[in-house]
Amino acid sequence: MSEKIFRFLAEQRPDLPCLVVDLDVVAGKYRALAALLPGVGIYYAVKANPAPEVLSVLAGLGAGFDAASVTEIRSALDAGGRPERISYGSTIKKRSEIAAAYALGVRLFAFDSQAELEKIAEAAPGSRVCCRIRVSESGADWPLTRKFGCDFDMACDLMRRAGGLGVDPYGMMFHVGSQQTKPEQWDAAIEKSKQFFDRLRADGITLKMLNLGGGLPAHYRTEVPPIERYTQEMQESLARHFPEGLPELLIEPGRYIVAEAGIIQSEVVLIAKKSAKDEVRWVYLDVGKFSGLAETMDEAIEYVIRTPHDGGPAGPVILAGPTCDGVDVLYEKAGYKLPLDLAIGDRVEIFAAGAYTTTYSTVGFNGLPPLKDYYI
């Protein structure tokens, strides 16, 4: 709950819908994590929210950056990020994009396939490469599927080839899935990582870096364990599996850093029943799946919603966005209830909306503008 954001909304009355992000919360989240994970490089996942204001705050605090594209690399550099603290984390890059990143000074590249390793070797010779290994994502509310990461044996094979191709087999990474609700998921991945380190050491290759990936959650409608549980699990697991000393460690939080810093304010456009027999009201907001709330897909992320009438009697609703698209229904099964006094024109707030909202917004589906955003 950010008083600063509510003051801004009350005083400025911006056109709705809009997202307002409190940069103090962003900085606070970064500092908290840095304090809990001393010695671990915190590389902000730019894709969560690439606003220049967010990147500047984080660069000023010493953050590194995990970039998904050359555009994100440029944004990080423009905000004061240093190229040696940028990881080009996408495993799906055009050769021209790798070359552009290399020209900008980036020297750490992720991959999970032979062809990608070869592209990096050609377009970014001498760089450090980091192999992404597939691990279990059980417990993640936004899993990343088999799209990313190769299996253990293939990863070993590719790392063995890296040196011969002219790149440095520097480290490995995993990702336990976005909005990971089970802190213990990191342990199995860290154990597997140690096996990977050991296997390559037997081949004479000493990996220097382990990237713990993303996955740290934000607090949405469902309770998640406190961040301290996550960092403690990681640290205990690392100490257990790497008793002879830790490699260089990175972590790539995005959602954790910026989600809770942001609130979307939205206007209720329509409240309707479509039949005299309907028990449930349809509540249509002016923001939906195509203007920022894409992560309501399959009702994966359940946002906390505040109305001016909270505390009064409430009833079940189906929440939907404003477009003429049947897919643009936010919550039908999640069991949302909203006050019976809720009225058309009311302003409602959607909490923890600072991550994965603005950039998922379409350019103008149905002629509706992209989500406006303010950073204060």
Added chain:
Amino acid sequence: MSEKIFRFLAEQRPDLPCLVVDLDVVAGKYRALAALLPGVGIYYAVKANPAPEVLSVLAGLGAGFDAASVTEIRSALDAGGRPERISYGSTIKKRSEIAAAYALGVRLFAFDSQAELEKIAEAAPGSRVCCRIRVSESGADWPLTRKFGCDFDMACDLMRRAGGLGVDPYGMMFHVGSQQTKPEQWDAAIEKSKQFFDRLRADGITLKMLNLGGGLPAHYRTEVPPIERYTQEMQESLARHFPEGLPELLIEPGRYIVAEAGIIQSEVVLIAKKSAKDEVRWVYLDVGKFSGLAETMDEAIEYVIRTPHDGGPAGPVILAGPTCDGVDVLYEKAGYKLPLDLAIGDRVEIFAAGAYTTTYSTVGFNGLPPLKDYYI
């Protein structure tokens, strides 16, 4: 297959990915439908592709426009559309949006709930209103769900109130679902419409217009019946159910008009297996769910894909987009096969991509730009 588009791509070599739309095909589709449905007002669904070039061609041919927002209304007017040939078809409008449309001269408004009717009556007094009734969408590849349309009894009740509120109970509409593959679906909706006309006539209300909605399909990977089957089914159904004479008729094609006019050209970014045991190649394109191919959601729309190696031996693939998002997988279950000779850097074409692509594109998810589009 548009030679004009391929010539443009070969000569201009635009940055990829991009969409190229052949305006002659747009005009041809409109003319074909107008010839098959004489006397029916063809109101292009602007949301399918709101490019000024498309709207200008259609306005020049005499099309009306179905608009989802004030922005779309302005686009239609800018392109030469006439306000008396615009239907504000969204049933979810802010009062301020209704007022803005009214100020622009629009006098035909859709609704499906009491509150929306009241908003129209207040903000657009004297206008014609059109009640949207819920009908079966069985057979639609992109159904519109219960989000739109009220039931028969509620629709009757609301139309009875319309006159007293100061608006004209002018007509009714239904929508059998987007990409409707079963022409016979219109018959049940038209029969229900006639019952609606009769019920209101018994109350002394004579409806003047029936809007047959959207739903006319484009030709994707799966065969659909020819357009003549659809128009013939509609005409026979109308003659059967309205033997005493037809009301004013509208139809709102979007996809049918513009989908087949457009081709996306995309570059293969990566081809990979992630395990020595993998039988299936992952093929990653530079366009995905967040840069135009949103309708691959749940593999709903299956695009025809052409490669430079078609005709040679092929094998199964999983097709995915370029972002670091696990959701950005295009086809995993649909059984796509692509040539074994397909290589990184190859240019592939995605057919019938002129509708529901550009506007679904995000503003810049992962730092990737929105889909570029050309109209020739």
